[in-house]
Amino acid sequence: MTVPRRLAMIGLDAADLGFIQSSSSELPNLRRVLGRSALQTIRSPADLLTGSVWPTFATATNPGEHGMYHHLQWDPNAMRMRRITPDVFDFEPFWYEIARGGRRVIAVDAPLVFPPRALPQGIAVLNWGTHDQLGRVICHPRHLEGEIRRRFGSHPMGVEIPVGKSVGELEKIRNDLVKGARRKGALVRWVLDQAPWDFFITAFGETHRGGHILWPDGPGCETIPARALSDVYRAVDEALGEILAAPSLAGAGLIVFALHGMGPNVSQEHFVPRVMDLVNSGFAGGSSGRPSKADPPSTRGIVRMLREHVPASIQNRIARLVPVSVRDEVVSRSVVGGNDWSETSGFDLAADMNGYLRLNIRGREREGILERDGELLPRYVAWVRECFESLRVAATGEPLVGAVHWTPDVFPGPNVEHLPDLLVTWAGRPPTEHIDSALIGPVTGQLATGRSGNHRRDGFCAISGIEPRALTDGRDLAAFAGSVIE
Numbered sequence: 001m002t003v004p005r006r007l008a009m010i011g012l013d014a015a016d017l018g019f020i021q022s023s024s025s026e027l028p029n030l031r032r033v034l035g036r037s038a039l040q041t042i043r044s045p046a047d048l049l050t051g052s053v054w055p056t057f058a059t060a061t062n063p064g065e066h067g068m069y070h071h072l073q074w075d076p077n078a079m080r081m082r083r084i085t086p087d088v089f090d091f092e093p094f095w096y097e098i099a100r101g102g103r104r105v106i107a108v109d110a111p112l113v114f115p116p117r118a119l120p121q122g123i124a125v126l127n128w129g130t131h132d133q134l135g136r137v138i139c140h141p142r143h144l145e146g147e148i149r150r151r152f153g154s155h156p157m158g159v160e161i162p163v164g165k166s167v168g169e170l171e172k173i174r175n176d177l178v179k180g181a182r183r184k185g186a187l188v189r190w191v192l193d194q195a196p197w198d199f200f201i202t203a204f205g206e207t208h209r210g211g212h213i214l215w216p217d218g219p220g221c222e223t224i225p226a227r228a229l230s231d232v233y234r235a236v237d238e239a240l241g242e243i244l245a246a247p248s249l250a251g252a253g254l255i256v257f258a259l260h261g262m263g264p265n266v267s268q269e270h271f272v273p274r275v276m277d278l279v280n281s282g283f284a285g286g287s288s289g290r291p292s293k294a295d296p297p298s299t300r301g302i303v304r305m306l307r308e309h310v311p312a313s314i315q316n317r318i319a320r321l322v323p324v325s326v327r328d329e330v331v332s333r334s335v336v337g338g339n340d341w342s343e344t345s346g347f348d349l350a351a352d353m354n355g356y357l358r359l360n361i362r363g364r365e366r367e368g369i370l371e372r373d374g375e376l377l378p379r380y381v382a383w384v385r386e387c388f389e390s391l392r393v394a395a396t397g398e399p400l401v402g403a404v405h406w407t408p409d410v411f412p413g414p415n416v417e418h419l420p421d422l423l424v425t426w427a428g429r430p431p432t433e434h435i436d437s438a439l440i441g442p443v444t445g446q447l448a449t450g451r452s453g454n455h456r457r458d459g460f461c462a463i464s465g466i467e468p469r470a471l472t473d474g475r476d477l478a479a480f481a482g483s484v485i486e
Helices: 017-022 028-035 050-059 094-100 143-152 167-192 206-214 228-244 269-284 302-309 312-321 324-336 376-389 477-485
Strands: 007-012 038-043 072-075 080-083 105-108 122-126 138-140 199-204 253-258 261-264 346-348 355-359 401-406 422-426 434-436 453-456 458-464
Touching: 007 228, 017 028, 017 228, 017 261, 017 458, 028 228, 028 253, 028 458, 038 477, 050 477, 080 324, 094 105, 094 199, 105 167, 122 143, 122 167, 138 143, 143 167, 167 199, 167 206, 167 228, 199 228, 206 228, 206 261, 206 453, 261 458, 269 346, 269 355, 269 376, 324 346, 355 376, 376 401, 376 422
Parallel strands: 007 199, 007 253, 105 122, 105 199
Antiparallel strands: 038 458, 072 080, 122 138, 253 458, 261 453, 346 355, 355 422, 401 422
């Protein structure tokens, strides 16, 4: 694709094209954009690694190359989860390179991006109103931070607390997202007036947060206020119209896009920690041949037990009062707490939808026990596969799992070991509470994330003022990003 001297990219984070099209009568600005644009599908890795889509776009490389899939990832040296930082993931988004090449760049709230080391030709605003945040609000030049706080305050979206919500809490989330979208439109319009630009990118995180919590026909939707998600999309549409009316967009090429979509939540991730307990118990109890049927583990981490039993309203209240570092530590301890690493061959990681499994490999993990070239590792992986593939919905006998993927086969690359080793996808059925297995027995769990919606693989891009020949329908996300910077 031949990119014009001036190009604007406006992202609607995790916005769903089907929802937009079905609501088009209420979304005049999006209806106008889609009607005058070349509309293409973007094929993202969100069906396997939901949190990898923005790093894949920003680097124009696949997850095995960049190694990022979640804002909290496993640290094998510390044997804990930690928030990703540039000292581990040393990459910059392609627009920083554009700026260093002499073009003037404005970037506002692109998700999962680290601060620029230097950005001589442009403006960057990070972590002001994104669904996923890597840290505090940072601006370049630095003086903009104080000005933005004085003019616009903080974004009311805040952080997502993954617990169930009351009707009152859902109404507040809806209202905050509507208010935040309008505030984002005003902020972006103001930033666009601050300096001339050649490349502009922004993203609306409200469609992402709203899609997760306010999806109208997912689990728990009976408590969601009527038309709540439509209210959020209408506010984003109004803000989009304000941005598109900016004089500096006249004559620029325009891409309005979503890197992945959203739909009813079909995650069964609430079973994964318990299943992994039973997988490990069964494997440890086996002989040198096939492992025996699992016995329940004797200990569990206290933080994990508290998260499973403390009422959601109390968890929600506490989580909003404590610092981010404390919330991160709670997540980490819920993953690793109670593990005896000398008997833990594999474990689950923090996830958004699928099951993310890590192997405890000697020489990679500080407390590793599985030899890379030993006979135990392939036998353990085979046992994990068998156990997950044996899971059935108790009431119907239908398979719970769609597939168990070996990550290096799907996403090869130099940073693949930052990713989970195994990815468990689901068969697409609504979340259930009771499952059974001929290998590990019955398991009970409840989806308690407060998410009625969750990710879908495909996104879209609406292209105008640009010759879209190089973009074909179903374009891979990394290739789409690469075509922008060719």
